Amino acid sequence: MKPFFDMDSAAYRMLMEGLNRQYSFEKKGNLADFAVYNDDLWLADTAVIQNVHRFKGEWAVDLLFVSIHTPLRFIRRHITSHPCPKRALQKAEYMRRLAAKDQRGTLVAKVELLKLCHN
Amino acid sequence: MYSTKQRIIEASVRLFNENGMDSVRLQQIAEEVGISIGNLAYHYKNKEMIVASVYEQVIEEFNEILRQYLANPTLADFDSQISQYYHFFLRNHFFLPEFFKNNRTQLQHQAEWQACIRKMNIQIRSRLGFMVVQGYLSPETSDELYDVLSEQIWMSIAFFVPKCNLTGQPSDEGAYKKCVWGLIKPHFTAHGKQEFYNLIQSYWWI
Numbered sequence: 217m218k219p220f221f222d223m224d225s226a227a228y229r230m231l232m233e234g235l236n237r238q239y240s241f242e243k244k245g246n247l248a249d250f251a252v253y254n255d256d257l258w259l260a261d262t263a264v265i266q267n268v269h270r271f272k273g274e275w276a277v278d279l280l281f282v283s284i285h286t287p288l289r290f291i292r293r294h295i296t297s298h299p300c301p302k303r304a305l306q307k308a309e310y311m312r313r314l315a316a317k318d319q320r321g322t323l324v325a326k327v328e329l330l331k332l333c334h335n
Numbered sequence: 336m337y338s339t340k341q342r343i344i345e346a347s348v349r350l351f352n353e354n355g356m357d358s359v360r361l362q363q364i365a366e367e368v369g370i371s372i373g374n375l376a377y378h379y380k381n382k383e384m385i386v387a388s389v390y391e392q393v394i395e396e397f398n399e400i401l402r403q404y405l406a407n408p409t410l411a412d413f414d415s416q417i418s419q420y421y422h423f424f425l426r427n428h429f430f431l432p433e434f435f436k437n438n439r440t441q442l443q444h445q446a447e448w449q450a451c452i453r454k455m456n457i458q459i460r461s462r463l464g465f466m467v468v469q470g471y472l473s474p475e476t477s478d479e480l481y482d483v484l485s486e487q488i489w490m491s492i493a494f495f496v497p498k499c500n501l502t503g504q505p506s507d508e509g510a511y512k513k514c515v516w517g518l519i520k521p522h523f524t525a526h527g528k529q530e531f532y533n534l535i536q537s538y539w540w541i
Contacts, residue, residue, distance in 0.1 A: 220443050220446060220447055220450075222446070222447075222450040223450075223454075225453055225457060228453075228454055228457050229457050229461065232404070232457060232458060232461035233461065233464075235404060235405050235461075236405065236461060236464065236465040236468065238405075239405075239408040239469075
């Protein structure tokens with residue numbers, strides 16, 4: 217005869233709760249909810265800003281895409297990382313020029329558009 | 336083709352159901368299977384070993400039903416589990432009275448059976464909770480309402496077949512299901528009622 221195994225009642229109760237939760241109770245979403253993925257036209261009018269910072273012992277290269285019309289609309293993407301800071305800066309520059317619409321960097325996010333209050 | 340061991344177990348279950356566990360002799364089991372008593376002794380040394388194997392198989396069968404919990408998130412899932420419980424208790428109705436016997440020390444199969452029953456209770460309660468979240472059942476209006484209901488459902492599921500034996504009525508799956516669902520029905524929401532009619536009640540008459 218097989219040895220008897222019994223699960224603790226409280227643990228079994230929790231297991232059942234977990235099984236109950238495997239089905240989502242939320243309502244279906246709308247297609248409009250996915251607009252954030254499809255609506256990328258605004259990315260054409262963005263200033264691309266490179267950002268190099270230390271991350272997990274390496275120099276991480278991030279690019280920041282900031283809308284030139286409304287600077288609060290931006291996304292940040294991690295591109296690559298490098299152990300050497302100079303090489304990281306070099307890579308950041310190359311990646312920025314590759315990603316930007318205008319390689320010369322004429323598209324800039326103006327700080328005035330943020331309408332900061334200095335009071 | 337079944338193995339001889341399997342045939343012996345099946346014949347034993349049949350005989351235990353018909354005559355009760357204590358009154359069945361090895362000779363009868365051998366005759367039922369169609370083998371000699373010597374051959375039977377080759378597979379199982381004595382009746383205790385047969386009984387232990389029968390218990391093992393029955394408990395495995397019961398665990399298989401427990402494993403069917405929430406295979407899909409509809410009321411039909413519980414309905415199919417009720418069907419399986421019905422066939423289980425019908426097939427093994429010799430089984431329940433064995434656990435009412437008093438033993439000074441608890442036997443292993445009794446402990447296993449108790450564990451199964453505990454799990455079954457928890458499952459029923461958990462399923463009621465699931466139905467509430469899904470909107471099939473109205474939220475609990477008083478403390479322990481569904482705790483008590485789950486106990487009642489368990490009693491209906493487990494003791495319907497012995498009750499039929501006791502009263503001499505033939506047991507019927509439709510009546511069994513009605514008895515169990517009848518306990519849950521008063522607590523249905525409008526959505527639950529609609530779902531119940533669409534998925535379950537409309538199939539009862541087919």
